[in-house]
Every structure is written in C-alpha cells, then in structure tokens.
Amino acid sequence: MRSTERDGAGPSVLGRVIAVLDAFDTTTGCIAISELGRRTGLPKSTVHRLVGELISHGFLERDDAGVRLGLRLFELGQLVPRQRHLRDIAAPYMADLREATRHTVHLAMLDGTEVLYVNISHGPDSPKLPSRVGGRLPAHATGVGKAILAFSPQAVIDRVLQKELVRLSPRTIVAPGLLLQQLEAIRRRGVAFDNEESSLGTVCAASPVFGPEGEVVAALSVTGWSNRANLQRLGPAVHTAALGITRSLRSLGQLAPR
Amino acid sequence: MRSTERDGAGPSVLGRVIAVLDAFDTTTGCIAISELGRRTGLPKSTVHRLVGELISHGFLERDDAGVRLGLRLFELGQLVPRQRHLRDIAAPYMADLREATRHTVHLAMLDGTEVLYVNISHGPDSPKLPSRVGGRLPAHATGVGKAILAFSPQAVIDRVLQKELVRLSPRTIVAPGLLLQQLEAIRRRGVAFDNEESSLGTVCAASPVFGPEGEVVAALSVTGWSNRANLQRLGPAVHTAALGITRSLRSLGQLAPR
Numbered sequence: 001m002r003s004t005e006r007d008g009a010g011p012s013v014l015g016r017v018i019a020v021l022d023a024f025d026t027t028t029g030c031i032a033i034s035e036l037g038r039r040t041g042l043p044k045s046t047v048h049r050l051v052g053e054l055i056s057h058g059f060l061e062r063d064d065a066g067v068r069l070g071l072r073l074f075e076l077g078q079l080v081p082r083q084r085h086l087r088d089i090a091a092p093y094m095a096d097l098r099e100a101t102r103h104t105v106h107l108a109m110l111d112g113t114e115v116l117y118v119n120i121s122h123g124p125d126s127p128k129l130p131s132r133v134g135g136r137l138p139a140h141a142t143g144v145g146k147a148i149l150a151f152s153p154q155a156v157i158d159r160v161l162q163k164e165l166v167r168l169s170p171r172t173i174v175a176p177g178l179l180l181q182q183l184e185a186i187r188r189r190g191v192a193f194d195n196e197e198s199s200l201g202t203v204c205a206a207s208p209v210f211g212p213e214g215e216v217v218a219a220l221s222v223t224g225w226s227n228r229a230n231l232q233r234l235g236p237a238v239h240t241a242a243l244g245i246t247r248s249l250r251s252l253g254q255l256a257p258r
Numbered sequence: 259m260r261s262t263e264r265d266g267a268g269p270s271v272l273g274r275v276i277a278v279l280d281a282f283d284t285t286t287g288c289i290a291i292s293e294l295g296r297r298t299g300l301p302k303s304t305v306h307r308l309v310g311e312l313i314s315h316g317f318l319e320r321d322d323a324g325v326r327l328g329l330r331l332f333e334l335g336q337l338v339p340r341q342r343h344l345r346d347i348a349a350p351y352m353a354d355l356r357e358a359t360r361h362t363v364h365l366a367m368l369d370g371t372e373v374l375y376v377n378i379s380h381g382p383d384s385p386k387l388p389s390r391v392g393g394r395l396p397a398h399a400t401g402v403g404k405a406i407l408a409f410s411p412q413a414v415i416d417r418v419l420q421k422e423l424v425r426l427s428p429r430t431i432v433a434p435g436l437l438l439q440q441l442e443a444i445r446r447r448g449v450a451f452d453n454e455e456s457s458l459g460t461v462c463a464a465s466p467v468f469g470p471e472g473e474v475v476a477a478l479s480v481t482g483w484s485n486r487a488n489l490q491r492l493g494p495a496v497h498t499a500a501l502g503i504t505r506s507l508r509s510l511g512q513l514a515p516r
Binding site: 015122 | 270271272273275276279282283284287288308311312315317319326327328329331332333334335336337338339340341343346349350353354356357367369374376378379380381382390391392393394
C-alpha cells in the first residue's frame with residue numbers, strides 16, 4: 001500500500017484515495033466498507049465519503065457485499081500511452097506467432113526491476129501460467145525480463161543486481177555472476193531462454209523489441225511445456241516476430257503518440 | 259470532463275484529481291503542465307501540486323514535453339473484476355474463433371447506453387475498425403450492442419430509446435420501431451447482425467453471453483469486409499463460441515471473484 005505522508009498531517013486526500021484503490025488486489029474482487037476501513041487504517045467517515053465520491057466518478061462500483069473497482073479505471077488504464085501504442089503495434093504479430101506455434105505468447109515491459117505483462121495471447125496447447133495481463137514478475141526470473149535486461153543500460157542491470165535475486169522455482173538464476181553471463185549470451189544471440197526458471201514444467205524463448213531510437217522497450221516470448229516445446233525451433237519464430245514489431249515501431253516512430 | 263461540485267466550494271480534491279486524469283484522451287498521449295491548467299480550469303499551483311503527487315504514485319509519468327498517464331493506472335484497470343473475469347474466461351474462445359474465421363473478434367459489455375470493448379483479437383483478413391479496447395460505441399449501432407440489448411430488461415432498452423439514436427453510418431438504425439423489431443428477431447435467433455451499421459464496408463455477426471444467473475453480461479462478435487464476409491456462415495460460429503463462454507461462466511459461477 002502506497003501513501004503520501006505529510007509532516008504530522010497524515011496522508012493527503014490523494015494519498016487516502018490511493019490507499020482505498022490499493023486495498024484491492026487480484027484476490028479481492030469486492031470489499032465491504034468496514035473491511036476497507038481496516039485495510040486502509042482510515043476513519044469510517046472518511047472511507048464512506050471517499051467511496052461515495054469514487055462511485056460517482058465510476059472509479060468504484062457498488063456490489064451486494066460492498067464495493068469493487070469500477071469500469072472507468074479499466075477505460076482510463078487502456079489509455080496509458082506507453083502500453084497502448086506498443087500493444088496495438090504488437091497485436092497482429094502476437095496473433096500470428098500464436099497461430100504458427102500454438103503456444104502462449106507474452107508481451108512485457110520492464111518497470112523498475114520487474115516485468116509488467118502488457119498483453120498475453122493464450123495458445124491452445126499451452127500450460128497454465130503464473131502471468132496475467134497487468135501482472136508483474138521479477139525480471140531476472142523470466143525470459144522476457146532477461147531479454148530486456150540484456151539490452152538495457154548498465155544502471156538498469158545494476159538496480160536488479162543490488163536487490164536479492166528472488167527464487168521463483170528451483171531453477172531460477174539467483175547468482176549475479178551467472179545472470180551476467182547469460183545476459184552476455186543473450187546479447188550475442190538476440191534470444192533469451194527460460195528453462196523452468198519462472199515455474200517448473202514450463203520453458204520459453206524470448207526476444208527484445210526496440211523503439212525508434214534503438215532503445216529496448218519490451219520483449220516478446222513464446223511459452224510451452226518443458227517436455228514438449230522445442231526452444232531451438234521456437235527461438236527463430238519469436239525472434240522474427242520481435243524484429244517485425246521493432247520495424248513497425250520504427251516506421252511509425254514519427255506518428256507515435258507522445 | 260466530470261467533476262464533483264460542492265456548495266460554493268468548487269470541485270473537491272478528488273474532483274480536481276479526476277479532472278486532471280480526464281484531460282487525457284485517445285488523441286493526447288502527453289500534455290504540457292500549462293495546457294493541463296487550461297483544460298482543467300484549475301490554478302497553476304494546484305495543477306503543479308496534484309501532478310507531483312500523481313507522479314509519485316505512478317498515476318502520471320513525466321515526459322520530455324509534459325506528463326502522460328502512468329503504468330500504475332493500466333495495472334489498476336486490469337484488476338477491475340467485471341471485465342477481468344469475463345476476459346479471462348473468453349480468451350481461449352476468442353482465439354479459436356479468430357483462428358477458425360480469420361476475422362476480428364470483439365468482446366464487449368454494456369455500460370449505460372454504450373458498449374465498452376473489453377477485448378479485441380485482430381484477424382489477419384480483417385478491415386481497420388473504429389473499435390479499440392477500452393473504447394465505446396453507441397449500443398444500438400453495433401452488433402454486440404444489439405445482441406446485449408435484445409436480452410436486457412425493458413428498463414435498459416427504454417434508456418437507449420429515450421436518447422436520440424445517433425447515426426454512425428448511413429445504415430445505422432435510427433428508428434426506434436425498427437430497432438425493437440430487430441431486437442425481437444435477435445431474441446428468436448440468438449444472433450445479431452450489423453450490416454454496415456457501425457461503419458460502411460464492414461459487417462458483423464454477434465451473439466450474447468450470459469452469466470451464472472442467466473442474465474446477459476456481454477456479447478461476442480466476428481467482423482469482416484462487407485463484400486467478403488458471409489454472415490450466414492459466421493453466425494453459427496460466433497453463436498457456438500458465445501454459448502461456450504456462457505457455459506464456462508456458469509460452471510465457474512461459484513468460484514468467480516465477487
């Protein structure tokens with residue numbers, strides 16, 4: 001939960017609003033008003049007033065059992081330019097890659113030391129995965145994350161190495177030296193592999209996507225069962241699709257929304 | 259632009275925050291702070307303070323030319339339960355329908371008198387369309403809208419008829435009597451057709467999706483070129499996929515997030 005503390009005055013109004021919105025997560029669709037008070041630590045009267053205002057703006061919706069996040073937030077979120085432009089350009093490439101491989105295709109951006117999934121196209125032959133659109137995973141533990149890190153400025157890699165490399169599976173790379181070696185190989189190859197590093201039983205091949213100025217902006221991946229997917233075969237496919245997105249971003253560079 | 263007016267005191271803090279966020283639309287990726295002041299009518303100092311706070315929470319991001327909506331809004335929007343649950347369940351059916359027809363597949367919900375597009379899977383053989391994820395169109399002028407209205411309570415249909423039926427194309431149905439006749443036919447058939455009603459040159463077949471209690475919650479559609487797509491052939495395909503989503507929603511009814 002984030003909040004803006006002011007000297008002695010407690011959270012600002014905006015801080016309180018954000019505390020209310022942040023009380024919702026993937027596991028809680030609907031929250032009772034009393035529970036919202038407990039989660040945010042705000043007085044009951046404040047919660048009541050903020051909830052009323054948020055409902056009137058469509059940011060929250062009333063439900064039998066309390067309130068839930070409102071469709072207006074979904075609409076607003078879809079306008080966010082950094083993901084919208086990329087997602088629109090990548091959509092046909094993602095669809096083709098899914099059709100050609102029958103595997104699940106991910107599009108992700110780096111945010112801090114984590115990857116944020118911008119779009120997912122589920123393949124008919126793919127396993128159930130821990131990713132979801134709008135969800136995050138530690139960059140070092142995923143194919144898309146390693147593909148982006150390999151082509152990121154040193155400061156970005158340093159930020160990842162300064163934190164503990166958390167373990168998502170027994171195969172997650174948690175040794176900084178090993179991670180740096182892999183990033184070097186990914187730079188040479190243009191493709192990153194995830195060998196059951198984000199979750200046991202699944203593997204992926206990922207490739208970076210570059211913006212008009214040559215800076216890495218995202219990565220694309222294809223994920224399948226570890227005992228069925230052939231990464232040597234999937235590598236060129238995902239690499240080709242990522243190059244296509246890069247080319248489209250470059251040719252649309254001048255038209256892109258700022 | 260929405261804002262909450264209080265007796266004599268002007269917009270509340272939340273109203274001002276929402277005025278700032280509402281200043282962004284599909285055409286404006288990035289706005290200069292001075293322009294933000296003009297668009298919201300708020301004093302410069304207020305805009306500066308709110309923008310600073312919104313940036314610190316990730317709701318806005320700084321850009322060379324000003325500020326833009328931040329990734330945190332995209333993340334929050336993805337959590338909105340009404341669209342998330344539906345989109346997750348519908349995803350594999352949408353992908354199959356796109357693969358089987360090679361046309362663009364839409365998933366939309368009704369919000370007031372408009373449809374809100376929750377997900378779109380672009381087909382390789384499809385025309386450029388006026389729809390986008392998170393975008394809206396008037397319900398009466400679209401296949402998905404008519405499919406939902408046909409199975410909605412009378413009060414919902416009345417709300418649509420109380421407003422002027424705006425024209426999106428020369429073929430949009432703008433006569434209330436004709437719309438009611440069509441809704442009756444859609445109820446019998448289980449499929450709605452859009453014959454160049456939302457835009458000239460494109461046609462679509464749409465079918466309603468029902469929730470666990472039998473209430474209509476969304477509609478699915480397949481869109482193609484008017485001179486190439488065969489609606490008689492596409493009707494059963496989209497109907498079948500919509501029935502599949504309905505069945506999945508019903509069987510997952512007890513597990514659904516509230």
